[in-house]
Amino acid sequence: MPRFFIDTDDGDLSVPDDIGRDLPNAQAARRLALAAFPDMTGDQLPDGDRRTFSVRIRNEEGTPIYAAELVLTGEWLVPPGG
């Protein structure tokens, strides 16, 4: 099975994957990378109205093959009070 490296960034901490994981194909790597978003948001939110979470997949040669971002954009429509 080919090895994929999944780098992640939650806006505070960027963690390059230096171990990698063996997966059947690039689609499986994409599924795993996207599945990390709920874990990452669960740790950071709620915290402000602006945050970008990102993941990036590299193949065995170190070439980036997929990238995804999840962006929070919050905005008050009336002043919150309190």
Added chain:
Amino acid sequence: MAEGDYAARTRIILDGWACRWKGLPNGQRQITELLLPGDICHAHSGMLLRSDHSIATLSTCIIAEADPTELTALLKQRPMVRQALRWSSLQTNSILRTALVNNGLRQADQRLAHFICEIWARLQSVGLAKDGAFSWPLTQIDVGEIASMTSVHVNRTLGKLRRDGLITLHKRRMSLPDMARLAESCDFRPDYLHLKAELGSSDP
């Protein structure tokens, strides 16, 4: 040893790490408990016909097997062994309760910190952790299946604990340079492990 099998023999881990786990039809797996050296599985297998969970090794293990009928005889003759087994069951319950709270309520860094503290305390109690360092055979996938998070997030979270100077992980060996700070970071109090229980204080 798979879920649904007849749990015919009692097994005791002499060396290495194993686990109890359950899974879903879609292949997802939850490791419910780690079995560390000294731990016993299926001690009361005579009572429950079929196992409700699977057991798997997580490293090379040395495992002793005992015939449950001989064990039953031993328990009749030796009240201290009976108490020790009862203590072991109570401790397992307590570890499970704590894991439910840990996985359900704590955010990832505190969750893994608490899990690491627990492993340290358990290994320390059987003489397998010296100066805050111990063997760590778990893959990031294993840790994810214990702590209910993706292996990607395990990588992130271990990276964070490393950056904060709370752990070092090198060649399958975990070191805790500042045990007090690690324990404080996740509110780890080892009382739930009941490591100082007094056997013999009351016959069950």
